[in-house]
Amino acid sequence: DAKTTQPPSMDCAEGRAANLPCNHSTISGNEYVYWYRQIHSQGPQYIIHGLKNNETNEMASLIITEDRKSSTLILPHATLRDTAVYYCIVRPNMIYNQGGKLIFGQGTELSVKP
Amino acid sequence: DAGVIQSPRHEVTEMGQEVTLRCKPISGHDYLFWYRQTMMRGLELLIYFNNNVPIDDSGMPEDRFSAKMPNASFSTLKIQPSEPRDSAVYFCASSSRLAGGSTDTQYFGPGTRLTVL
Numbered sequence: 001d002a003k004t005t006q007p008p009s010m011d012c013a014e015g016r017a018a019n020l021p022c023n024h025s026t027i028s029g030n031e032y033v034y035w036y037r038q039i040h041s042q043g044p045q046y047i048i049h050g051l052k053n054n055e056t057n058e059m060a061s062l063i064i065t066e067d068r069k070s071s072t073l074i075l076p077h078a079t080l081r082d083t084a085v086y087y088c089i090v091r092p093n094m095i096y097n098q099g100g101k102l103i104f105g106q107g108t109e110l111s112v113k114p
Numbered sequence: 115d116a117g118v119i120q121s122p123r124h125e126v127t128e129m130g131q132e133v134t135l136r137c138k139p140i141s142g143h144d145y146l147f148w149y150r151q152t153m154m155r156g157l158e159l160l161i162y163f164n165n166n167v168p169i170d171d172s173g174m175p176e177d178r179f180s181a182k183m184p185n186a187s188f189s190t191l192k193i194q195p196s197e198p199r200d201s202a203v204y205f206c207a208s209s210s211r212l213a214g215g216s217t218d219t220q221y222f223g224p225g226t227r228l229t230v231l
Contacts, residue, residue: 043222
C-alpha cells in the first residue's frame with residue numbers, strides 16, 4: 001500500500017475553510033484516497049474518498065491533483081466540532097475476498113479555534 | 115440503525131486474567147474488523163473477517179489474542195492471559211462491499227477501553 005505524509009498539526013479559525021494536505025507520491029493507478037477523522041474518545045469516522053476526480057459531499061470536499069500524488073481535504077466552514085485527528089489513507093479497490101484493510105498513519109491534528 | 119455496538123465500553127482487569135471484548139456489526143455488513151489504538155503505535159488493524167471467515171490475522175500480536183465470528187451479527191476478541199501492555203482502546207468496525215462496486219467505507223464502533231493492571 002502507498003504511504004501518505006500529512007502535517008502533524010494545523011490550526012483553523014472557526015467559520016473559515018480548513019485545508020488539510022496529504023502527499024501520496026507513490027500511489028498506484030487503482031488506489032483510492034480515503035479520509036477519516038477521529039474526534040477525541042470516539043471511533044474513526046468516514047469523511048470522503050476519491051480516485052481521480054474531485055469529490056464533494058455534505059461533510060467536505062476532496063481535491064486530488066491531476067498526477068494523483070497529493071490531495072487536499074477541505075472543510076468549507078470549520079466549526080469547533082471539527083476539531084479532530086484527520087487521517088489520509090490510500091488503498092486499492094476492494095477485490096472480492098481481499099482488500100478491506102485501512103492502514104492508518106499518524107494523521108493531522110486539526111484544532112479549530114474560536 | 116444503531117451502528118456498530120461494542121461491549122463493554124470500559125474494562126479494568128488484572129494481569130493474567132482473561133478478557134473478552136464483544137462486537138455487533140451493522141446489520142447486513144459482511145466485513146468485520148478489529149483494531150487497537152495506543153499512543154505509541156497509533157491505530158493498527160488486528161484481524162478482519164469476511165462472511166464470518168477470518169481473512170487476514172497478520173496484525174494479531176501473539177497467541178494470547180484470538181478472535182471469532184460465530185455468526186454475521188457477533189464477534190469476540192479474546193485475550194488470555196492479559197498483560198499490562200495490552201492496555202489500549204479496541205475498536206470494531208464493519209463494512210459492506212457495495213453491490214457491483216469495488217470500494218467500501220468502514221463504520222467504527224465507540225471502542226472498548228481496556229486497562230490491564
